[in-house]
Amino acid sequence: MRIGFFDSGIGGISILNEVMKYFPREDFLYYADTLNVPYGTKTKEEVNQHVKAAVENILKEDVKALIIACNTATSISINELRSAYDIPIIGMEPAAKPAIKLSNLMQKKVLVFATDLTLKEVKYRDLIAKIDKHSIVDSLPLPELVEFCEELNFNWNTLNTYFKTKLQDFDLSTYCTVVLGCTHFPYYKPILKELLPSHIQLVDGSKGTIKRLSILLKDNNLLNENGTNDILFKCSDQSNAYIEKMKDALSALENELNKPKRKHLK
Ligand code: DGL
Secondary structure: OEEEEEEOOOOOHHHHHHHHHHOOOOOEEEEEOOOOOOOOOOOHHHHHHHHHHHHHHHOOOOEEEEEEOOHHHHHHHHHHHHHHOOOOEEOOOOOHHHHHHHHHHHOOEEEEEEOHHHHHOHHHHHHHHHHOOOOOEEEEEOHHHHHHHHOOOOOHHHHHHHHHHHOOOOOHHHEEEEEEOOOOHHHHHHHHHHHOOOOOEEEEOHHHHHHHHHHHHHHOOOOOOOOOOOEEEEEOOOOHHHHHHHHHHHHHHHHOOOOOOOOOOO
């Protein structure tokens, strides 16, 4: 049986890429909702509908656990999904907790990048209200970055201009962590590392997901000894071109092909 991964598009492949390294004897199914990507600029009701339909499709396959590798889908639908299905379901949310810990230590602030919908939703607001005791968390929606990612756009000039514009009102010397709260964003880690001041650390949700998955597989006796890291790629519009794109995206992540060599943002 496979471990299922779900995202609106290629974002969740950034999590799959990390998970595969820790579970070499597991096989995977990756499903992208190509008919409806992006989610982050849609209404809550629309996203909930799309997520439920996508999960129904995924569970027609032989899947033993499901990772909702999408912060936006998690924030809208995770509770409903967990009560509707018996298999273990892991959601993702912006990794603000470890970022706050680190930033408190350094007496600096946290900047969370995510989609509009994730940042607007009650799940995120509740999380921040609970853990941000000293009000050090700021957030910034980056919807265009999801689109760049879907186009596999890693063009240095485009991204440099984009990030400069988006970050112009932030004094980056006052932050020490940037949370990548959307699974499309880790593709831009190499670029962000070059662009942001070197003291800023990038934090994403992959470590927490790996930990949670490991516990759930062990507790439910679901660990596989015979898999080969085989991946079955599927998408809602059944486009072969998109399946090739997903494979290219995974290779790009594995090889860090998008790594530029340039200077920091001033
Ligand atoms: N990758 C998704 C996330 O983590 C969704 C991006 C989108 O479809 O807007 O939020």
